[in-house]
Amino acid sequence: MKELKDKWANSNTAFTAAGAYDQASLQKILVARTHKQQNISMKYFWASLTLQIIVYAMLTNVAIKYWSDTAILGVAAFCALLYVPFTVMLLRKFKQIALLKMGERHTADLTIYEYVTQQHSLLSSFYKFKKAYELFLIPLSSAILIWIFFRIYLPGGVMAHPVGAIICFLLSLGSCLAAIVAENNKRFKQPITHLEAILDELKQ
DSSP, X not given: OHHHHHXXXXXXXXXXXXXXXHHHHHHHHHHHHHHHHHHHHXXXXXXXXXXXXXXXXXXXXXXXXXXXXXXXXXXXXXXXXXXXXXHHHHHHHHHHHHHOOTTSGGGTTOOHHHHHHHHXXXXXXXXXXXXXXXXXXXXXXXXXXXXXXXXXXXXXXXXXXXXXXXXXXXXXXXXHHHHHHHHHIIIIIHHHHHHHHHHHHHXX
16 A cells, blocks of 8 residues: 555646646747747837838938028928827837846746736837827828939929829838738738737637
8 A cells, every 4th residue: 555655646746747848838939929929029120120220320410411591401300200209119118028038037927927017018018109100191291202312313303393203102101011911911911810829729
């Protein structure tokens, strides 16, 4: 009887250890999957920030070079101001996403479910803002940049070349739309969908 009790105790201990190991392994897998989606979205952050720095630099250069032309100066300043809220939101949200690392002091008190939920919430909120803001940012900034180009390089500007300006605007809008749709799908829709799938798994 004593031998049977010892065998049962040993097997029960082994089963408990295996269960704990499986649970720890599962958590590591889920965290790794979450980090993968985070890294996919972070690539958008660096690309977008680089593009915005280029836009700010270009507009600053135009403003300095054509300081005496008040029309160009005013339009360039207005275009730069259009990007400021987007840049601020981009830096704020992606800083929060970057700081949200499982196991670090920012997430010490979070369960894995709460951690993934926060990642999902931050990414989803920025994606909603991005879609709404780009509805007027892209058409308006495209029109402004084309107006500046025509004003500087073509005599008479947009008013003297309306057909060319419209064609340039439509081409610019079409290319931006195609790039944004592809970007949203790869950097936001897919990661958000994967995070939702992880949350569903954690609920089970």
